[in-house]
Amino acid sequence: MIPQTNKKILIIAESINVEDSSGSKANVALIENLKEAGYELKVYHYSRKEIQLNAIECINIKEIKYGSNYFLSRLQRKIQHNSNLNLAKRLEPIFGFSFTFFNDTRSIGKALKMENVQDYNLILTLSKGASFRPHYAILKLPKFHSKWMAYIHDPYPFHLYPEPYNWDEPGYLKKIDFFKDLAAKCRWAAYPSLYLQQWMESYYSMFKNKGVIIPHQLKKTDELSMLPDYFDPSKFNLLHAGNLMKQRPPFALINGFLKFLKKNPEAEKDARLLLIGSSSYHKKELDILTSNILELYISNGVVNYSTVLTMQKSASVNIILESKAKLSPFLPGKFPHCIKSGNPIMILGPAKSEVRRLLGQDYKWWAEIDDVQQIESLISSLYSIWKNYSVQNKEYEHLSYYMSSAYLRDKLNKIIL
Template identity: 45%
Template structure:
């Protein structure tokens, strides 16, 4: 068994600002969990502002500017902005990535070259959104590959997404070649989801023997945070926080909640549905409900406030795509929803990581477009909530709390370190 305090980990990530994306939130929680387990953690980040994470050495990889790729990237952006000429399709189909991407990657490489591989026991590259700049950078440093855990939060490239998100991105061929190199050269491949690991191994067989499932972590930063003023205390509060991207339509949820209100007269006076976060794809749909006081829509709150909302909710929502039968994703919020120990209403495809974890016997799950089933589940939850003392209103899934715990992450990291020894 390795001693954590003697193990040095280097984490390379795009951003450590949890306010800029759900991916950054998950990555910061991951880093904090490593620190909490006693590892010595150095973080190289490309946030472009000086940020710190308590307990870690955080090093900003500064953007290089005295080079050709930076100049070309600036010219491309200026021409596109002033003349409306979009060169990105041609350039990315030719080179796979933008000039800015290449400059960002090289900026990270230059920072990495200031460190010695022998000073670290494991190098972890973290991704967010469609950005795998840290992975691209580490590929340029062959000596680092033997200690490299490439963490992959979502399918990549975009042509490898399941329905309904499938489309062919710019530079698809080159991006595929890039990720084949990641699969070939990384020592370990980390995934937040078992289904995602299997899904990606279908495209890149090299991942199959290298895969390690490390679920998203819980970041408890809600102490001293006030709830937003729109939140209704002592009510039956059904909360969704986060981005409702295209494909994650809330139509079935909205109709289901309306049916629930119509079927439970008493509930109309004390039940509220909160959709908190960006939802521009569904502005017209949501406008049909905004005049009813039980529907509360808000464009977004701070990360800490979103965690506080989940803590105070009666029921937390996980909303996935409705027009698909497969979802390999593990929503980053699930770790927190499990840890705050409130019932979860999962609107997920029948074959999904969320359902795999909750189990077939978990009754509060439905496909996202089944409004009648959603209404029935909400009615059951409401009646149970009415007859349950507040201190007893719990999800009560210690198995999932163990799975999302820092102790489980520590176990997975120790297994990797032992395999590397």
């Protein structure tokens, strides 16, 4: 057990509801490892429901339900619900953000106004998705800036995502201005990956010399559940858990799996490919495939968090699927769970990625996302290993420490003197 410190951290998290997003899961893992590291914590969160974390003071921020932003946000929702108008495309180029965003950040700021910055050694903001509401709220409270660590989990805004995302969004110029202001005023900028830090610093020069790498955290204990009926742990299970976005199509993986079955017909009785999570963009094609491939299982939307963790722990191979790109600066939120399982991880993504950087450029279970031949070869090799003996990857041990509360404590203690 790591001894307690006399250091106190104020955390403002957009959500600590692990069922609402991968970002919230990462938030909770970081908060719990900060507690495990010996820090005294006070957590404000905007989860919209009462949630308590073990032995941590958690305060659910209440939404302000009065004022112009509140009423305009409700009016906008009503108009959009009753018509085909997307008002965001017209309003956000003017204001940068939605009226809901302004009301939410005002609600967060109001909840924090009575806090005394002198009571804390560090002010940490955690977000999810692409909103960065806690960051915007703290930006409006200068008293916190001298101790503020802004955690940046993804590129911002969408306009600055790397290819092949090529996303645009209304009001992106004002969103860029927001992050320029954030870069100038935060004390530290924390990132889950080195490549993300470099990516953001290439657009926002004021982030330079403020960067701290705090990877997604590996928790000592997880709340597991019963395996679902469709998951047979005695089989050779290839598991991908996570959203199948437009930019992360699974079809080369499926074709590589089919090619493997054709070359190894005896594997039909053993092998299963499971794709767990939202896949709405590819639904039409996937429905056709699942009706014709008995060895392929695709979930009907999102699956309970503890169930996914249990499957990852029991899978023969965990799959990380990334986009076809020159660079992937992302560290997937599921990466610590895959490491913790101790089972082989098959990476399908670009040659330059944070996942490959951590596992090593000579990591053998890697292929480009669209390389069907190499994917088949990897699956065949992994199946051969599975048939002969169970493999535990000792090469992951250094990463277990890298994502642990002990490493987190060492990292932060160099900052919070």
